[in-house]
Amino acid sequence: MSFLKRVAPALLAAAFLASPALSDEQHFPLQSYRVGPYAAGGTGFFGGFIDYLNLINTRDGGVNGVKLTWSEGETEYEVEKGVEVYQRLKSNPGIAAWNPLSVGIAYAMIDGVTADKVPLITINHGRTDTTDGRVFPYVFPLLLNPYSETSGIVNYIAGKEGGHEALKGKKIAVLYHGSPYGKETIPIYELLAEKYGFDLVQIEVPHPGNEQGAQWLQIRRERPDYVVLRGWGVMNPVALTTAQRNGFPVDRIIGNVWSNSEEDVRPAGDAAIGYTAITTQASGNQYPVLQEIIKTVYDEGRGNLSDPARIGSVYHNLGIVNGILNVEAVRIAQAKFGNRTLTGDEVRWGFEHLQLSTDRVKELGAENLFHSINVTYDNHEGEGYVTFQQWDGQKWNVVSDWIAPDWSLLRPIIEKSSEAYAKEKGLPIRTEADAEGTVSN
Amino acid sequence: MDWFELLFAAEVAVGGLLSGVMYALVAIGFVLIYKTSGVLNFAQGAMVLFAALTFVNLVERGVPFWVSVAVTLAAMTALGFGIERTVLRPLANRSPMTLFMATLGLSYVIEGAAQLIWGTQVHRLDLGISNAPFEVWGIFISTFDLVAAAIAAALVAALTAFFRFTHTGLAFRAVADDQFAALAVGLRLDRIWATVWAAAGVVALVAGLLWGARLGVQFSLSLIVLKALPVLVLGGFDSILGAIVAGLVIGATEKLAEVYIGPFFGGGIEGWFAYAVALIVLLVRPSGLFGQKRVERY
Secondary structure, eight states, X not given: OOHHHHHHHHHHHHHHHHSOOTTOEEEEEEEEOOSSTTHXXXXXXXXXXXXXXXXXXXXXXXBTTXXXXXXXXXXXXXXXXXXXXXXXXXXXXXXXXXXXXXXHHHHHHHHHHXXXXXXXXXXXXXXXXXXXXXXXXXXXXXSOOHHHHHHHHHHHHHHHHTSGGGGTTOEEEEEEESSHHHHTTHHHHHHHHHHHTOEEEEEEEOTTOSOOXXXXXXXXXXXXSEXXXXXXXXXXXXXXXXXXXXXXXXXXXXXXXXXXXXXXXXXXXXXXXXXXXXXXXXXXXOSHHHHHHIIIIIXXXXXXXXXXXXXXXXXXXXXXXXXHHHXXXXXXHHHHHOSSOOOHHHHHHHHTTOEEOHHHHHHTTOBTTBOOEEOXXXXXXXXXXXXXXXXXXXXXXXXXXXXXXXXXXHHHHHHHHHHHHHHHHTOOOOOHHHHXXXXXX | OOHHHHHHHHHHHHHHHHHHHHHHHHHHHHHHHHHHHOOOOTTHHHHHHHHHHHHHHHHHTTOOHHHHHHHHHHHHHHHHHHHIIIIIGGGTTOOHHHHHHHHHHHHHHHHHHHHHHHOXXXXXXXXXXXXXXXXXXXXXXXXXXXXXXXXXXXXXXXXXXXHHHSHHHHHHHHHHHOHHHHHHTTOOHHHHHHHHHXXXXXXXXXXXXXXXXXXXXXXXXXXXXXXXXXXXXXXXXXXXXXXXXXXXXXXXXXXXXXXXXXXXXXXXXXXXXHHHHHHHHHHHOTTTTTSOOOOOOO
């Protein structure tokens, strides 16, 4: 027997023990939407997410040697297609988490992912009460839920007016999309109006929102000090142009987190200059992680966006931040369970310990791209900070510091809702000890 | 009702009338095709999207405005001829429902093709028409809406003249009245249908430019058919005058309803209110206010 034949098995065995198995992969099934009415948002978000996964694979060889893989199914943002893709892809091995970026699809998946024991990530959106991880162990509205968003907007307006006291006697009109998403914040605006003493008018715009003449005439009659735009898709540019036609000043319109992208303002042209919107992640490509993506992914011809001019746009950066949060959750879970393919429930544990300080965010090359996150077993939102950006006709410019929503005010309302849900469904209220246990799947 | 409220109601009504003109603009495309071939073309919205996307992409690539208009017109004409040749001709003499379903499928094909060729990005379309309002007796009126109304009026006048004073227009009317009689006197149905689909493409371009300047050129343009359907039911599927009058009625009614009835339903009623009006008209006058009454004898 030659020397090579004698040492080869030993070398192979050593290599096998020293590194993750070749088959170790962590999978992300993506219910993307690259065609249809919301394709502009879908291509940006899923493009950013995939770009970040690509960066980790190319630069680091995966997460501690575990390669990240993904597969896509087209949903056109339709719930039925989203559920069909979920059914089709859920048998893929090594699923880390689902990231549909759709309120409707996420709602339809809650029971399924809970049975599967795989996390469902609804960054910046979703049901507010899923923030309560005691009732919703597998759902994570990371960074911002709708109530926190509302609180952040009201705090920003208060800051502009000189404090919460100055809100007394002011009038705020909320123009919301006629859908469950749009209506989600009706009660919290009522609560905050009562608490801070401002007058409130809430006006619905029927889907899809391509005609808003009547609504803006009502706004003109009401003469509010501010209009909060809680829009989606075509509703946003139409709101801005109709506001202009009705003589309402654009710098008094504050957009919510789904009214804050380039696609929302560009079609409105001059009518959008001076418009301000909330965001959890800044836009622009000056952040180190974006520069690395450009160098490592795009310069090598592996970028996911077909138009490189969109690198650093709002949706692209949201996808990148979503990628960071998913990857770090896997990394945190690996530290406990080992550098291998994790089960969905193990990744859930990782998300429930996803605590990224501003220092850690800086290490990840994302300083000022987003602030920080502090997820726990019972707080699945993770106390995301918000900032405000203003459109200058070409790009968004950050015009505020990072602002904290009023979490202590919101928490009891969230718990009341989630506990009612638990009672209705006969679900147990988890304890921290329950959350520490994991199951293999 | 005080003076301010009266003025406000007038402003709501005027805004609604101007919006109604925009609805009528889309409805006219439906009428043209229905009038001559009896087909309810559900793909009209997709044609609007295709026209606007083609135009805006040409302009963004540096093609001069009027050249872009000409190229898009050519593209829409080619699309019209193509639809006649590949969809309508093979389905000749099939039931109206079959033809309707074919146009439904066609709308998906055109929407998909538009996104495949031109991408999914949202585009700004600037026609150089000011969006700023001006005031008349305390009522704000949008310059853009007025210009759009003038363009719609010009389009209707041009179509009316075309139908009345040209040979092709006369042929259209003959086919609309009785297809078999038109065939008997030697009119080529296939050519007439191809021409009318091309004409609907031209209307789609005008609607696409005006709606695109209002909404931005994006996929949602294809959803404006939802605004045109109640207009068609109210005005009659085969009357251009009906489309205009019904557009005005639906526009003003839905806006007034939104403001004065909406609060009793929690707001957001204008989306379905127009359909409720159309349903009532359908029950009372199935052929619409201006549509031709059809009598069938067995």
